Amino acid sequence: xxxxxxxxxxxxxxxxxxxxxxxxxxxxxxxxxxxxxxxxxxxxxxxxxxxxxxxxxxxxxxxxxxxxxxxxxxxxxxxxxxxxxxxxxxxxxxxxxxxxxxxxxxxxxxxxxxxxxxxxxxxxxxxxxxxxxxxxxxxxxxxxxxxxxxxxxxxxxxxxxxxxxxxxxxxxxxxxxxxxxxxxxxxxxxxxxxxxxxxxxxxxxxxxxxxxxxxxxxxxxxxxxxxxxxxxxxxxxxxxxxxxxxxxxxxxxxxxxxxxxx
Amino acid sequence: xxxxxxxxxxxxxxxxxxxxxxxxxxxxxxxxxxxxxxxxxxxxxxxxxxxxxxxxxxxxxxxxxxxxxxxxxxxxxxxxxxxxxxxxxxxxxxxxxxxxxxxxxxxxxxxxxxxxxxxxxxxxxxxxxxxxxxxxxxxxxxxxxxxxxxxxxxxxxxxxxxxxxxxxxxxxxxxxxxxxxxxxxxxxxxxxxxxxxxxxxxxxxxxxxxxxxxxxxxxxxxxxxxxxxxxxxxxxxxxxxxxxxxxxxxxxxxxxxxxxxxxxxxxxxxxxxxxxxxxxxxxxxxxxxxxxxxxxxxxxxxxxxxxxxxxxxxxxxxxxxxxxxxxxxxxxxxxxxxxxxxxxxxxxxxxxxxxxxxxxxxxxxxxxxxxxxxxxxxxxxxxxxxxxxxxxxxx
Numbered sequence: 001x002x003x004x005x006x007x008x009x010x011x012x013x014x015x016x017x018x019x020x021x022x023x024x025x026x027x028x029x030x031x032x033x034x035x036x037x038x039x040x041x042x043x044x045x046x047x048x049x050x051x052x053x054x055x056x057x058x059x060x061x062x063x064x065x066x067x068x069x070x071x072x073x074x075x076x077x078x079x080x081x082x083x084x085x086x087x088x089x090x091x092x093x094x095x096x097x098x099x100x101x102x103x104x105x106x107x108x109x110x111x112x113x114x115x116x117x118x119x120x121x122x123x124x125x126x127x128x129x130x131x132x133x134x135x136x137x138x139x140x141x142x143x144x145x146x147x148x149x150x151x152x153x154x155x156x157x158x159x160x161x162x163x164x165x166x167x168x169x170x171x172x173x174x175x176x177x178x179x180x181x182x183x184x185x186x187x188x189x190x191x192x193x194x195x196x197x198x199x200x201x202x203x204x205x206x207x208x209x210x211x212x213x214x215x216x217x218x219x220x221x222x223x224x225x226x227x228x229x230x231x232x233x234x235x236x237x238x239x240x241x242x243x244x245x246x247x248x249x250x251x252x253x254x255x256x257x258x259x260x261x262x
Numbered sequence: 263x264x265x266x267x268x269x270x271x272x273x274x275x276x277x278x279x280x281x282x283x284x285x286x287x288x289x290x291x292x293x294x295x296x297x298x299x300x301x302x303x304x305x306x307x308x309x310x311x312x313x314x315x316x317x318x319x320x321x322x323x324x325x326x327x328x329x330x331x332x333x334x335x336x337x338x339x340x341x342x343x344x345x346x347x348x349x350x351x352x353x354x355x356x357x358x359x360x361x362x363x364x365x366x367x368x369x370x371x372x373x374x375x376x377x378x379x380x381x382x383x384x385x386x387x388x389x390x391x392x393x394x395x396x397x398x399x400x401x402x403x404x405x406x407x408x409x410x411x412x413x414x415x416x417x418x419x420x421x422x423x424x425x426x427x428x429x430x431x432x433x434x435x436x437x438x439x440x441x442x443x444x445x446x447x448x449x450x451x452x453x454x455x456x457x458x459x460x461x462x463x464x465x466x467x468x469x470x471x472x473x474x475x476x477x478x479x480x481x482x483x484x485x486x487x488x489x490x491x492x493x494x495x496x497x498x499x500x501x502x503x504x505x506x507x508x509x510x511x512x513x514x515x516x517x518x519x520x521x522x523x524x525x526x527x528x529x530x531x532x533x534x535x536x537x538x539x540x541x542x543x544x545x546x547x548x549x550x551x552x553x554x555x556x557x558x559x560x561x562x563x564x565x566x567x568x569x570x571x572x573x574x575x576x577x578x579x580x581x582x583x584x585x586x587x588x589x590x591x592x593x594x595x596x597x598x599x600x601x602x603x604x605x606x607x608x609x610x611x612x613x614x615x616x617x618x619x620x621x622x623x624x625x626x627x628x629x630x631x632x633x634x635x636x637x638x639x640x641x642x643x644x645x646x647x648x649x650x651x652x653x654x655x656x657x
Contacts, residue, residue, distance in 0.1 A: 052426065052558040053544070055438050056282035062425055074556045099280055100543040104557030125282040126543065150283040154445055159286075174284060 015227025023073030049097030121146030271459025349640030357468035377409025379453030454498025455575030458546030469504025522564035613640030
């Protein structure tokens, strides 16, 4: 059983998934952030592959990506950094990026490299479901790479069932109709949507993302799903903080509402 | 060989809809409905009436005698510059605003480079009384000030795109994000034959009125509806798609797509996608685009804001990839020369984008018997500041 399935088989509630952009704020921060997040008790880490044109991301993540690219981040370097940190880290790692990046690396080479360096799953928000099913599903299964698809409040029931059938690992449940980091708080409409999905009895566990930024929103999300994903709020904390380890420890404890042990 | 879009939304290996799930319902709605919608009798009646009485179509096909004499051939100009708002862009926005109305959308968003598509969108929104938001790169806002004022006067809100290169590709990203944030009441009027399926096909169909008219106009003036070749500039490629559309399957007609080489193809300051581009994904479409080995999209350059785009529409990628269309690259310098030359030869000041198509006459082979149609996609009013700046070198 891979690290991702291991996690979801042992932990059913309150899973905290933190997203960060590789190469931000410094080029060599990747490993340090992963280790600090793991130490702080984060269950799952999503590594953003910085991209020039991140359509599904908001301004916070786009800006962090631009900084990372200016710092010199590339996919080969990121794979090296992950390979290095894997010697000390056992937390499940997933990579999030855009399909063009994978295409240019070479789809099969990319998947094999992910597997080799210890990446447990992928989120490629602009990879169409039908293209995955037709051209890549067999390859993902052959290599043993997990894939996470998104659902939104507008996704039809029929399509959700298809997404559930094709997802391996978990389903990324977009909390509202917006790009990352755009809105705060959780509305009645969103709660109705969470309930509706809950009643569908899907095979895959679900993590709620978009608009999760603090203990309150994290708690609410955890009531309706296996856990939640935080991205933009964490990037903003990194931008403000001085000491990486301290910033990360206090951010994670703020989200979990725990006291930091000094 | 099929050149129009297939059932799955592809042109050969190009096209498709590589979009995040957040956009899926909107794009799927459009994909399922667009053909039935636009060929509906009441739609066509309204569309044709607006093209005639509001846009001023048909646009003339003009035999440019002095230009023809200079080049020792027969050159016709398809006068899209005479359309209302000064370019071909309005053909598409008229069509799409009617689509938006029938889909019950209350809010229109658009991206714009040179500002021509922004103006054309603001125009049809004013005409229909619908809210209009136009995303425009911060740099383009500076270099295309008259069009920004036009859009504002027409009641549109112009929002600067401050990310990336602050030009057309970034304005497109911002517009897509707006659509993600407003999934229910908003229609996105894409201005070129780019973006996820069905946009490239829908925009090409609305622009296809250009070649539809060319056929009967040529027949009237030359006795044959076929020219020897059609020359059009390509940024995203909407005017070229319209000018080529009804001739794509007719291999006797040469199709020439003219790209912007900026300071020179290999100068590092260029937008010549067919030469510099590789296969990849941009704005939801698999096509040719300028990118690094790592798949990061390269910021293009052209003096002309309308050609300053790092990709080309999937239809053009397919036409060029299969050899059906020839690609020619024209530098800023060559385009400026051509603009001044056309102005003095024929009394027509072209848009800087269209000037690239005229410059191609110096780069391609043809005979004295040939019938050449150049799609004069827009007029040069918006580029006056640029032209004046270079008056000493070219005037």
